[in-house]
Each structure stands twice: as C-alpha cells, then as structure tokens.
Amino acid sequence: MAVQTEKTNSFLNYINGEWVASHSNEVITNRNPANTDDVVGQVQKSSKEDLNQAVVSAKAAKKDWKNLSGAERGQYLYKAADILESRVEEVAECMTREMGKTFPEAKGETSRGVAILRYYAGEGMRKVGDVIPSTDSSALMYTTRTPLGVVGVITPWNFPVAIPIWKTAPALIYGNTVVLKPASEAAVTCGKVVECFQEAGFPAGVINMITGQGSVIGQGIAEHPDVNGITFTGSNTVGKNIGQIALARGAKYQLEMGGKNPVIVASDADLDLAVEATISGGLRSTGQKCTATSRVIVESDVYETFKEKLVAKVKEIAVGDGLQDGVWMGPSVSKSQLDTVLSYIEKGKEEGKLLCGGEKLSGEAYDKGYFVAPTVFENITTEATIAQEEIFGPVLALMKVNSLEEAIELANDVEYGLSASIFTTNIQKMLSFIGDMDAGLVRINAESAGVELQAPFGGMKQSSSHSREQGEAAKEFFTSIKTVFVK
C-alpha cells in the first residue's frame, strides 16, 4: 500500500559526528517532481569552508579508523545495515517523493543498500594479500593493502541509496574515511542514509556528508589536497573534469559515467520476453539509469512483429505519482531533465518516425509534475543524435538490421560501452555477442539494467575510467597494494 506523508525533512551537514548548519546560512529546497506542491525537505547549500571542515575531520579520523581490524570496522557496517533495514519504508517513500522513482522500485533499491552494507561488512574478515615466494630462500615476501586515506564520494540522483552505499561501504571497510557529496536532487534521501551510519555509532569524522552545488562542493572535493581518492558517478562532462583535476594533483580517481545501451533482438528470440525486457530495461525509473536500454536493434525477420508487440505494451504503461498503487513509471527528476528529454524527442521527430508517446503529459494528474509519455521511434540511423547521445529519459530508438554481425557492429557504434543485452536462443549468436560486444556488462535474454552487488560493475570506452565497482573489485580502487619483503 502506498505510504502517504506530509513529512518535511530538513538536514544539516554531517561533520565530525555532528549535524551542523552551513556557514552560508543558505538551503536548497527539494520538491516532489510528481507534485511540486509537496516540499520534500531542505539541505544545506554549503560553502567550501564547510567542505574544508569535513575534510579536516575525515583526515583527523583516518589513523584510528585504519588501525581497527577489518572485523571491527565490519561491525559498524552490520549495525548500519540493520538500522537502514528498519527504515526501508520511510527511506523509500522519501526517495519516491524526492526523485520520482516508484515506491516498489525505491523499496527494492533501499533493500539493495542493506545487502551491500552487509556484503562489505563481511569483507572485513577476508584476505587482503598473498604470500609470494622470494628468490631469496631466507626471505619472506607478501602483499598487503593500505587504505587511500580520505575518500571523496560524489554521487548522482538516480540511485540515491544504492550508489552512495556501494561507494561508501567499501571505502570504509578497507580503512578509508569518507566525505560524501550527494546530488542535490536526492540529498534528503541521502541524509536519511547517513542518519543510519550515525545511529550505528561510527566514530566522529569517519563519515561526513556535505550537501550543495556540484560546481562548489563537488569541484572542491576534486581539488582538495587532503582528499586522497575520489569516486564519482554521473555525467561524462562532470566526470572528465574531476578526472583531470585529480590527475593533475596525483589523487586516485574512479569515474562511472554515461551509457547508450543496446538490446539486440535476434530472429530466433522469444519476442514476448524481449518486449518485456526492452520495456523494463528502457523505461523503468523513467529511463533514468545509466544501464537503461535506449537503442533497440532488431533483425528484419521479426522486426514488424516485435515492433507491434512493443508499441502495444508501451501504450499500456501507467504513468503517474510513484507513491500511487498501480503506477509503473513516475516523472522525470526535474524540470531541466524533462526539458532535456523533450528536446531529444523533438530531435527524434526530425530524425525518424514517432510510433508512440513523444510529448509532455498534461491533465489534472500531471500538471503539477514533470511527466513525459514513454516514447518509441523507428527508422533511426546510427548517425542520429538520439542514437548517439545519452537522453536519460523514457525514449527508445528502433533500428532494423539484416544479420547479427550488422547488429553487433551497430551496437558498438557509440562512444559508450556500459551495458548491452541480446535475446536469442542460438548459442553461436550468444557467444558472438559475448565476445564482440564492447561493454562492461553483457546480459543474455535479460534486460540491459540489473547490476548485482557481488559482481564487478563498470563501463568500457567513454562510460568509465576503466576501474570497476562493487563485489571484490571495489578493493582495487579503495586500497593500494603494498609488497613487503622481510629478510
């Protein structure tokens, strides 16, 4: 049952184990993108002075935190997981009100955050190195790992619980302290997550949250000489800026950025399954996932049948306030995001043929929000703007091909390489796709979205800085390997 509340949540910054107001005395007010009359809450519009205080606190906490055992650090993460688990409905309801994701999806994401915390809590008891035989028989040689120190965590609005946690949890378990800056569009939700860390009793300064403009606080994290590592998820423009700043000052950085993810529907595919997965992968969360499907590449033998099935199902999608039972797709996160999506839709109308959707939704249920109709185009060439650029909205581009080879060539013909999927029952086609598709995540007979917390996640080409997050892979970024030789 949908949870209704008029609760307004306001958060200060969390610095050195205390909630403190920004020196700016300014706040950012977040409204519900499904109903802008609903004020979700307020967060600090912080200054660089606030950020510096957070970095100073994180730096001061480094040594004692690093000197705890992994098992001791893990106990804090287990407690945070239990507390977050007890607040799933509240946090999820805030997420839906703040960024528009439907309540069931928000609950799923929040539960995923709980699972990620527990996964990394367990990492505190796992090996960190190897014994390597030295050529000197009287010597001992082995590897160990040391934390980076203070890690800056900069996160987007589309997964306001999962992404902050899948960065913060490994940072902490491997001995780093954290300064977390969430996207302003979902910062109230992040505040609730940080409350769980506070209630878990993390020592002062180990985790800090600073909210504010990306160009001030995010940029400040990238530039701060006492921030030893930066993990970022967001757009390519911002990510590359961060990477250049970090490289210039010798800080370690990790960038997870955009995608333009294809699904290939082969002539032997289960078409009903392919239709369902194309809709789920492309349109859930209003298409606002970096792993979302946006290009639909279909072999000509089955193109017309697939197209008719797809369009019929897309037209059935219930769009509305994600807190309402039965709503399948919510609004865009903001007016600016809606305007971006609508501008790409207008471009698509010039580049191909509109099959359904293609407009802002209006009427009593929509006029107070940022709602766009789920949209499908056909006759889209690979050179088209909507085939090349990330839209981050519920827009699918159909492309017809005459062979699997042509399909994979088209699928690879973008600057991104994050995720990709294929629907086929043919083993040879599956193996060709797995071998030739340039993407960090390839899925067979499953939608392009769907990251599992225990597996490495990240993109190829322009989708990332080529590191991987999640699972054991996270260790590679959040620690440095030290080779030890004892004579």
Ligand SMILES: NC(=O)C1=CN([C@@H]2O[C@H](COP(=O)(O)OP(=O)(O)OC[C@H]3O[C@@H](n4cnc5c(N)ncnc54)[C@H](O)[C@@H]3O)[C@@H](O)[C@H]2O)C=CC1
């Ligand atoms: N590859 C991946 O795993 C993911 C990629 N994304 C991408 O992110 C974009 C949508 O998310 P947004 O939050 O709008 O991205 P964004 O790049 O605008 O913002 C991401 C974060 O960077 C901060 N930021 C903004 N300007 C900054 C600057 N100059 N210096 C440092 N930090 C700055 C923002 O405040 C936010 O916290 C899309 O391109 C999407 O594909 C989103 C989620 C996952």
Ligand SMILES: CCCCCC(=O)O
């Ligand atoms: C930051 C990207 C998150 C992808 C979440 C998913 O596809 O399950």
